[in-house]
Amino acid sequence: MATWRDRRIIDLFGIDAPIILAPMAGPGTPELAIAVGEAGGLASLPCALLSVEQAREALTLIRSKTHAPVNLNFFCHTPPEADAARNLRWRARLAGYYVEHGIDPELTPAGAVRRPFDSDFCEVVEAFKPEVVSFHFGLPEKALFDRVKATGAKIIASATTVAEARWLEAHGCDAIIAMGLEAGGHRGTFLNHEMATQVGTFALVPQVADAVSVPVIAAGGIADARGIVAALALGASAVQIGTAYLFCPEARVPEVHRVALRESSDDSTAVTNVFTGRPARGIMNRVMREVGPLSEAAPAFPLASAALAPLKAKAEEAGKGDFTSLWSGQAARLAREMPAGEFTRVLIAETLARLS
Known part of the structure; x- marks a missing residue:
């Protein structure tokens, strides 16, 4: 029977399988997080478009429906x-x-x-003590970072280059999300905003894995078992999947967006x-x-x-x-329309079958 050979992320987060629901601000709902968490992946709740009270309410609902580990995600931009x-x-x-x-x-x-992580959001983290806290666009100021660490949460963040990955490790991250150019949604850039030199997932992952000592999570262009196996072979300990979950009924996606996703191709x-x-x-x-x-x-x-x-x-x-x-990421055509829990279980089963 096939098993997960690299258990670093599984053991670090306390999940059953190395699959992380991408925290997609807007489409991400408590129901989507609950379904993925119950199926064995990491439940993620995006907070960038939520008020502090909405974040509390959403997390209260998630905690009432599942005992699975939860990831709260925040933006770290500086308001202009x-x-x-x-x-x-x-x-x-x-x-x-x-x-x-x-x-x-x-x-x-x-x-x-779109509210950046601040002291009020940090109080939510301190009150609910999520197992994982993730950041996009770098990290918060050290005082806030230290408060999150003190809750016992594992901290992860997105890197779009090797330099960003090294910076995140040096500043205390427990794992690095290697976000390739294929990924949908906002680029996680924070050191270099030049889009012309951004790196694809399957070139970025092994270079980040070689450059840092903490576990690496591959993100971008991964929508099925083939992508998961490839990412693991290149040195990732887990994958983060977003676009494929937009096809699930639990995602909050306008009908015009759903139609566009169904009709998209590799170059859309x-x-x-x-x-x-x-x-x-x-x-x-x-x-x-x-x-x-x-x-x-x-x-x-x-x-x-x-x-x-x-x-x-x-x-x-x-x-x-x-x-x-x-x-949308570049691999939307590989997605399948089904409930999020079922989709997660299918990904796990098909990946383990390919690894056996």
Whole structure:
């Protein structure tokens, strides 16, 4: 009978299988986390789009439904200073779309709030003591980092280069997520934001594994047992899977996004900054083609999203994803539509079969 040869992540997190649900802000729900955790993977709850009270409520629900280990995920960006000139340029670039959709160009909408990890969120960690805390865009300031460590949580974070992986290990991470360019959603970059030199998963993983002594988690372009086996063979101790879980009913995904995922192909995605101001991989749509995908006019993260919000709402009412952030990795075609718990168990069984 096949077993997991590298048990470092399994033992570190107390899970049954080396499969981590990617904490996807927006699509990630307590129900999705519960299902993956109950099936033996690591349950992850993204908190970047939640208020502190919403995070408490979501974690309370998860703890009431499963005893599986939980990963709370937070962003570590520095909120930008307001740049009136850049904001005006962005609004001017989008003005034609406002007129086309019958929206007042002078409207000043509020965008989605993406809150970085702070003392209030840290109090949630201290109260609930999740088994794992993960960070995106680097790490929080040392005082907050030390408070998280003191709870007993294992700390992990995303690296998109070997240099970032070494930095995270040097600053106390218990494991490193090697996030390849294939991955959907926001790039985890924090030392070097040059997209042209970003590394693919299966080139990045073995180099990170050689460079650090802590366990490595492979992320990006992994959606089935073949990808898991390949990542483990290259030195990863576990995998983090996101896009494939977007096909599960427990994920909170607008219908226009689900349709785009079903219709996507290997070359349907691109890295763009037009939705939030920070590079992220999503399925190409109208605004990405006509404005970007990478636009110097887009305000700094997360301010770009505000001006797009009314356009997104109007288009989605008409059944179109022209202005929706259709986050997806490059391996969406490998995904299967089924409940998250069943999908996790299938991944485990098929991976073990290939390892035997």
